[in-house]
Amino acid sequence: MTQxxxxxxxxxxxxxAEKCIPIKTAFCVGAIIVKNGKIESRGFSRELPNNTHAEECALMKLPDIKVAIGAEIYTTMEPCSIRLSGKLPCVDRIIHSGIKRVILGVKEPxxxxxxxxxxxxxxxxxxxxIVxxxxxECLSIASKNHT
Known part of the structure; x- marks a missing residue:
């Protein structure tokens, strides 16, 4: 059932991720936050202003950040551990949010x-x-426009 x-x-x-406008200098990623089998929030790369990542958007769009405690996040690519922009990496956001499980589509190249x-x-x-x-499929979408 879990699979x-x-x-x-x-x-x-x-x-x-498919909603993301492709650019050559970043990946197109999608993320959803799930709690008790229900989608609580969705996000994709650059959806919100200021060069936001998918996981960041999904967390920002939660009606209450406490919803993240004990939740799962599905992301098409491994959450970032460093950001060239100097912004807080997505792994840190996930750790601080209380999310208990991360399911990803592909490791970040x-x-x-x-x-x-x-x-x-x-x-x-x-x-x-990792699914x-x-x-x-996740890598193909993430890398569109990287040719």
Whole structure:
């Protein structure tokens, strides 16, 4: 059941990533926050002003940040551990939010930075899963316009 659930919600995150306007200097990522089987928030890269990331947008759009406590976040790409803009990385936002499980579509390629999102999340006791069946699709969407 968990595998089917993870695939279902990852497809929802992919729908968010597809809304993202592609640029050559960043990935197109989608994220959703799920609690008790219900989608609480959605976000995609650059949806909100100031170069926002998908996970950041989903967290910002929650009606109450306390909803994130014990929730899961589905993101089409590994949450960032460093931002060239100097903004707070998404892994730190996730850790501080109280999210208990992160499900991702694909690890972040070393295109722009060396990402340590998975290991950082695990060090903080957050469960991390990869939906391997959807890696190619997530990477293809993330990298559109990178040719």
């Amino acid at each position: 089917q659930k993870d695939q279902y919600f990852m497809k929802e995150a992919i729908k968010e 070393n295109t722009f930075v060396q990402c340590t999102g998975i290991s950082t999340l695990k060090k903080h006791g957050i469960e991390v899963e 391997h069946e959807m890696e190619k």
